[in-house]
Amino acid sequence: MNNVMGTALSGMRAAQQGVQVAAHNVANLATPDAERLQLQRSAVEQGGVETAAATTGSDPGAPLGDLLAAKAEVVAFAANAAVIRRQDQMLGSLLDRQA
Template sequence: MNDVMGTALGGMRAAQRGVQVAAHNVANVATPDATRLQVQRSTTAEGGVQAEVGTTTPDPMAPLGDLLAAKAEVLAFAANATVIRRQDQLLGSLLDRQA
């Protein structure tokens, strides 16, 4: 797998994890003892991103932020998917020219 593909896939995984965390937080907003989660992102040596889930303190305004974060994660996922599609198209064009 090349660097562009790996970086985009890492971004897609991180975005997916972000949507899962936001969904967890929204679904458990009325649960008294529920743990609120957050995603911590860090860069990898290969140039991608890694997402880890941790706990955070409760926040009464959090549900709105979680819904907005989920939307941003969906857009990030779509952007990374577009990068993968373009990479595939460029590779196909290059192979067509070489053939």
């Protein structure tokens, strides 16, 4: 797998985990002892991103922030999917020229 594809795939995985963290937080709003999670991202040396979910303190504006974060993650997922589609198209064009 080349670097562009790996970077985009790691971005898609990070976006998916971001949606899962936001969903966890929203689903547990009414649970008194539920831990609130926050997704932490870090860059990978070869390109891409790694994620880890960490607990965080309570925040009164959290529900709105979680919903907005989930929407942003959906947009990030779509952007990374577009990169993969474009990479696939470019590779197909290159192979067509070589044939």
